Amino acid sequence: MTTKKDVVKKAGQPTKYKEEYNELAFDICKETGATDIQLAVILKVSKATITNWKKDYPDFLASIKRGKDIYDCSNVEKSLLKRALGYDYEETTVEVSEVDGVKRKIQKVIKKHVAPDVTACFGWLQNRNKDRWKNVKYIDPAGGGDNENWGDIMKGFGEAIQGKFVDKPG
Numbered sequence: 001m002t003t004k005k006d007v008v009k010k011a012g013q014p015t016k017y018k019e020e021y022n023e024l025a026f027d028i029c030k031e032t033g034a035t036d037i038q039l040a041v042i043l044k045v046s047k048a049t050i051t052n053w054k055k056d057y058p059d060f061l062a063s064i065k066r067g068k069d070i071y072d073c074s075n076v077e078k079s080l081l082k083r084a085l086g087y088d089y090e091e092t093t094v095e096v097s098e099v100d101g102v103k104r105k106i107q108k109v110i111k112k113h114v115a116p117d118v119t120a121c122f123g124w125l126q127n128r129n130k131d132r133w134k135n136v137k138y139i140d141p142a143g144g145g146d147n148e149n150w151g152d153i154m155k156g157f158g159e160a161i162q163g164k165f166v167d168k169p170g
Helices: 021-032 036-043 047-056 058-085 118-128 150-162
Strands: 087-099 102-114
Touching: 021 036, 021 058, 036 047, 047 058, 058 087, 058 118
Parallel strands: none
Antiparallel strands: 087 102
16 A cells, blocks of 8 residues: 655645556556656646655556556667667658649559668667677777877876966966
C-alpha cells in the first residue's frame, strides 16, 4: 500500500491522489511515453501535483519509471537499432501526366534504402558494451602524435595555476 512519507499533515487541500493512479500512470507511460505535463493533463491535475505525488508516493514514481522504460525499450531503442543497421522502406508518390489532353494521376511505389548511420551505430555499441566502446581519449605524456609539446603544455599550465601569465589577455 502506498503511504505518504511524511506523517505530519500539511496545510492546504487534501490530496486528489488515489492508489489506482499507480497502475493508470504505468499504462499511460507504457503506451505513450508521456511527460509529466502530459500525465498531469490526462489526470486533470497540475504538473506541480504530479511532481509532489512523485516525491510523496514512491509507488507512483516507480510506476511512471517502469512505464517509461518499457516505452523507451519498445520504441526508441528499436528505432535507434533500425537507424544503426539501415533499413528499406517504400515511398508512394503520385505523378500527374497528360496523355492526349487527358490528365491522369499515376501512383508509383518506390523502394528506397536508408544506409546505416555511423553515429547511431556508435551510440548503440557504447550503450550495449560500455567496456569495449568507451568514448575516452587518453593522453600520452611520453609524447608522440599530438602530444609532442607535452612539456611545454604542462609548464604553461603550471604557470597559469600560479598566476604567472607571460602575456595577459588584453
